[in-house]
């Protein structure tokens with residue numbers, strides 16, 4: 001048998017039949033003997049109540065993340081991250097464990113609330129889940145003033161075509177309808193961009 005014949009004998013992955021009708025909705029699960037009923041301890045919940053992978057924003061509840069102080073601080077108007085107590089490394093994003101020394105003795109420290117635009121762009125199509133109605137909007141990298149951090153985020157306060165490199169922005173908490181909070185940058189209207 002030739003090499004060609006051998007290779008053609010390898011079973012090909014089946015392609016989905018696109019012309020077939022969609023499968024009917026699944027019936028309600030039939031209780032199986034020995035398995036716990038839904039919603040009992042140890043059972044799989046019927047409906048997920050935590051954010052999923054398609055959710056652009058992270059879980060913030062203290063039951064779900066050790067990094068909940070970041071969000072608690074943000075709600076109180078503070079912009080914070082973690083610093084390793086042993087090697088002093090300022091970590092971004094906030095961490096539960098230092099990636100350098102693998103210790104979990106970390107301190108929460110305040111970050112500057114202002115920075116300058118290092119680079120910017122705009123989302124004109126294909127926005128992440130929940131941001132479709134905001135298009136067009138600006139995103140960019142911001143160098144925090146007085147901290148060695150260059151952070152990504154949305155930039156508000158000015159049309160995307162009017163943003164400039166070097167422009168001053170401030171960090172502001174942004175509340176989500178479900179009660180979570182995240183941060184965005186907002187252009188400081190009173191200060192002109194740095195000439196380059």
Ligand SMILES: [Zn+2]
Pocket residue numbers: 084085086087088089098099100101102103
């Ligand atoms: Zn460390």
